Every structure is written in C-alpha cells, then in structure tokens.
Amino acid sequence: xxxxxxxxxxxxxxxxxxxxxxxxxxxxxxxxxxxxxxxxxxxxxxxxxxxxxxxxxxxxxxxxxxxxxxxxxxxxxxxxxxxxxxxxxxxxxxxxxxxxxxxxxxxxxxxxxxxxxxxxxxxxxxxxxxxxxxxxxxxxxxxxxxxxxxxxxxxxxxxxxxxxxxxxxxxxxxxxxxxxxxxxxxxxxxxxxxxxxxxxxxxxxxxxxxxxxxxxxxx
Numbered sequence: 001x002x003x004x005x006x007x008x009x010x011x012x013x014x015x016x017x018x019x020x021x022x023x024x025x026x027x028x029x030x031x032x033x034x035x036x037x038x039x040x041x042x043x044x045x046x047x048x049x050x051x052x053x054x055x056x057x058x059x060x061x062x063x064x065x066x067x068x069x070x071x072x073x074x075x076x077x078x079x080x081x082x083x084x085x086x087x088x089x090x091x092x093x094x095x096x097x098x099x100x101x102x103x104x105x106x107x108x109x110x111x112x113x114x115x116x117x118x119x120x121x122x123x124x125x126x127x128x129x130x131x132x133x134x135x136x137x138x139x140x141x142x143x144x145x146x147x148x149x150x151x152x153x154x155x156x157x158x159x160x161x162x163x164x165x166x167x168x169x170x171x172x173x174x175x176x177x178x179x180x181x182x183x184x185x186x187x188x189x190x191x192x193x194x195x196x197x198x199x200x201x202x203x204x205x206x207x208x209x210x211x212x213x214x215x216x217x218x219x
Contacts, residue, residue, distance in 0.1 A: 088200045091122075123161070123196050127213075130194045135215060138185060143219050147180040150219050155185060157213040159193075163206035167193035170210070185215075 142148065158171040169189050172182045198206035 085204065088204065092200060092202075121197075123199070126194050126196055130192070131213060131215070134185070134188055134192070135217075137188060138181075138215075139217060142181060142184045143217050145180070148178060148219055151176065153178065153181060153217045153219075155181065155215040155217070157185070157189065157215065158210070159189070159213065160208055160210050161196050161199055162208055163198055165196040165198045165206075167196065169193075181217075 143153075153174055153176065155172065155174045157169070160168045160170060162168055167189070169186060172186050172189075174182050199209045201207040
C-alpha cells in the first residue's frame with residue numbers, strides 16, 4: 001500500500017512539473033505557431049500568434065485536468081490506507097484487552113456503515129458461523145453413521161490462520177478415538193473453511209496464528 005502511494009505521488013509531481021513547464025513556456029513567449037495550430041495563407045501575424053497561444057492554453061488545461069484526477073486518486077489511496085491501519089490497530093488493542101472486535105470498523109467510520117458499505121466481518125464471527133454449520137452437518141451426516149458407536153465424543157481441532165487469511169489444519173483428535181469421525185471433520189474443514197481476515201502483528205504485518213476449537217457430539 002505504501003509503495004502504491006509513493007508511485008502515485010511521484011506521478012502527481014511529474015504531472016505538476018509538466019503543467020508548470022507548459023505555463024512558463026506559454027506565458028514566457030516560447031510557444032509559437034509550431035504547437036500544432038493550422039495556419040492558413042493570408043493570416044496575419046497577430047492571428048497566427050493568437051492561434052498558437054490558444055493551442056498552448058488548451059494543452060495546459062489538459063495537463064491540469066490530469067493533475068486534478070491524479071490528486072483524487074492519491075487522496076483515495078491515502079484515505080483507504082489510513083482507515084485500514086486504524087481499524088487493524090484498534091482490533092489488536094481490543095483483542096489484547098479481551099473486548100469484542102465486531103463493531104470496531106462501524107464505530108470508527110460510521111459514515112461508511114450508514115451508507116451501506118460492506119465492512120469486513122470480525123474473525124470470531126466468521127469462524128463461529130462456520131463452526132455452527134460444520135457441527136450441524138456432522139450431527140446430521142456423520143454421527144448417524146453405523147461407523148460411530150453410541151456415546152459422547154469430544155473433538156479437538158488445532159488450526160492456524162495464515163498471513164493471507166487462509167485456514168490450515170494442523171491436527172484433529174477425537175476422544176474416544178474414532179478415525180472415521182476425525183476424517184469426516186477434516187474433509188469438511190479442508191474444503192469449506194472460510195476466508196479469514198489476516199491477523200496483524202505488533203509491526204502491522206500479517207502473521208500466522210494458531211487456534212484451537214473443541215466440538216462435542218452425542219449419539
């Protein structure tokens with residue numbers, strides 16, 4: 001993000017320099033009839049100069065518009081970058097203090113929430129919705145299998161959130177041991193795990209974090 005801002009700013013400065021050079025050339029009398037104006041036979045010197053100046057002025061206006069458009073791009077990139085950094089920092093503070101992070105983005109930027117813009121869901125909310133769906137699926141499709149004996153089962157899922165927000169499964173263990181149950185849960189996690197928000201470290205960079213989830217089933 002910082003690299004993009006620097007590139008856009010560099011382009012903006014270059015455009016500003018070109019616009020200034022055109023203005024100096026125009027008002028310093030350096031731009032003459034060779035600017036592209038169509039000169040007809042019989043035109044007086046004054047008409048020729050006026051036509052040349054008109055072409056030069058139009059060129060300056062074109063450059064100035066490009067500069068204005070570039071400025072809008074720079075402002076948006078910087079504003080978006082600041083918002084993301086602010087939300088990330090406040091989320092880390094909330095996590096460290098044991099507070100809910102769900103409404104942080106909407107609290108910091110209520111105007112976007114009011115305008116109906118999509119605010120990324122909190123990881124806890126994303127994961128809970130997925131686990132609830134997973135549990136219902138296992139209860140309906142796996143626990144009813146004749147490969148599962150009657151009784152209570154506890155399943156410990158050890159997983160990680162990678163820097164890109166992808167879920168990686170490290171280990172799945174059931175008690176009492178049931179390989180069929182473990183494999184069924186692993187398959188569902190592997191193919192259906194949700195995309196999470198990257199977790200930022202103290203340096204503001206995405207990092208890998210380990211998590212655990214306990215599930216309970218009764219047949």
